[in-house]
Amino acid sequence: METQPEPAKEAAMDTVTGPDPTAEFEFDVFAKACVSRAAMEHITGRWGVLVLGGLYDGPMRFNALRRRVDGVSEKMLAQTLQALERDGFVRREVHSAIPPRVEYSLTVMGQGTAAKLLDLIAHLEGHMEQVLVAREAYDRERA
Template structure:
């Protein structure tokens, strides 16, 4: 058996890094220990994509976000908002009223995510019929093979 060779990572040959870590190493989402992978995990989450899209036009309260994003639980909305706030993508503002009024908005950093995530959301809506057809075909051929075994 021939030794396995490591293939070059997509888009990396000759490319200068987009960013460097504090220790000087280049950021590389294909490297397991690189913190950019955790950032990718955060922004690739469906709830993140929907929250960023909902907040793109402006500030919303928790209940308004929940109403816009059908199917998200209070727990998941809270967890995702906290993670986005921790990552510097969302700002939370509490108004000293009774009851307290809490509003959320995208930060400058969060606003930089809107365009790429809008493209992903648009892609999902544009290609859902092709994806569903592929799933049906896959299930038809693979389930048929299993049941005849």
């Protein structure tokens, strides 16, 4: 017997329109044992942010993405892509050709997440002069 999701929970999971502010969530990223923490780590880890941002403009093959995310090793890129694919943010598509061609792209949820991360990146880059001044002052005080 298949159970239907409760309307509030179904609305809360809508990735196109966003969360329903009146819905109750089962997940709490601030709770130590919450499974959402792993997804948060995959997204916000050093490489997750850059991979999602790198794929925002469209599908890419592995080596093109590796060039875009300067400094990532082949192993770390593969692990990051697998984690993001498992969580539903990235889609891996194998094109039948000789040799086979693999492209990575963002899912709808991945696009929404990447857009928010790119806003954060733009905010950070727009305030880097202030960050550098703050670092200098901090270092001077502790010298």
